[in-house]
Amino acid sequence: MEFIPPEINAYAEAHTTAEPELLNRINRETHLEVLYPRMLSGHLQGRLLAMLARMINPAYIVEVGTYTGYSALCLAEGLRPGGKLITIEKNPELEKRVRSYLNASTLGKMVELRIGEAQEIIPTLPDGIDLAFIDADKVSYLKYYELLLDKLQPGGYLLADNVLWSGKVTDENARDADTVALQKFNNFVQADKRVENVLLPVRDGLMMMRKR
Numbered sequence: 001m002e003f004i005p006p007e008i009n010a011y012a013e014a015h016t017t018a019e020p021e022l023l024n025r026i027n028r029e030t031h032l033e034v035l036y037p038r039m040l041s042g043h044l045q046g047r048l049l050a051m052l053a054r055m056i057n058p059a060y061i062v063e064v065g066t067y068t069g070y071s072a073l074c075l076a077e078g079l080r081p082g083g084k085l086i087t088i089e090k091n092p093e094l095e096k097r098v099r100s101y102l103n104a105s106t107l108g109k110m111v112e113l114r115i116g117e118a119q120e121i122i123p124t125l126p127d128g129i130d131l132a133f134i135d136a137d138k139v140s141y142l143k144y145y146e147l148l149l150d151k152l153q154p155g156g157y158l159l160a161d162n163v164l165w166s167g168k169v170t171d172e173n174a175r176d177a178d179t180v181a182l183q184k185f186n187n188f189v190q191a192d193k194r195v196e197n198v199l200l201p202v203r204d205g206l207m208m209m210r211k212r
């Protein structure tokens, strides 16, 4: 769900730098050929991720939840020369497609795709993460947060997608596992003195956190 009225969203997209050609192709092909295309970040959020990454100019990014590689390539735009982005995806059926997109991108060589369970892979990664993006199964957000915060540089940034969950997080009587997990995640981050945070109501809600 979009929280911004459709006409405002369309105006914002019309006044946002266009998607680079490859990302536009990934967006179109994902919608035509892959299940659950709404999972892809899309034009506006993609340009926001690219802009944030360019502002942070990280040497080392970790992404949890590759899907078809759209957000990975947006974030990679901000990498320093010689930098690296590690992106984790548990669905092996997506691997061939993601690798073909990485091969087609000038940034692909800076992106390392790891296929497997994020909770098993993150602990094996090097410390010193400058920027991390959490965008996988919602029930594990708190676990990913702890694992990644541990490996984040002081002053490093964490982003978490879908934290408004179509607005369901505002329902105090919600019982479904994803909504309850996201409510717990948002409340935990809000109370956590280790980070400063801003919940940006863009697309499905983006929690932005900075490690103190």
Ligand SMILES: C[S@@+](CC[C@H](N)C(=O)[O-])C[C@H]1O[C@@H](n2cnc3c(N)ncnc32)[C@H](O)[C@@H]1O
Residues within 6 Å of the ligand: 039, 040, 041, 042, 064, 065, 066, 067, 068, 069, 070, 071, 072, 088, 089, 090, 091, 116, 117, 118, 119, 135, 136, 137, 140
């Ligand atoms: C919302 S999509 C990611 C979208 C992508 N970041 C983008 O913006 O284009 C979530 C992805 O996380 C993956 N995923 C779910 N649970 C996972 C887990 N436990 N470990 C690794 N990946 C997981 C799913 O297979 C799916 O491809």
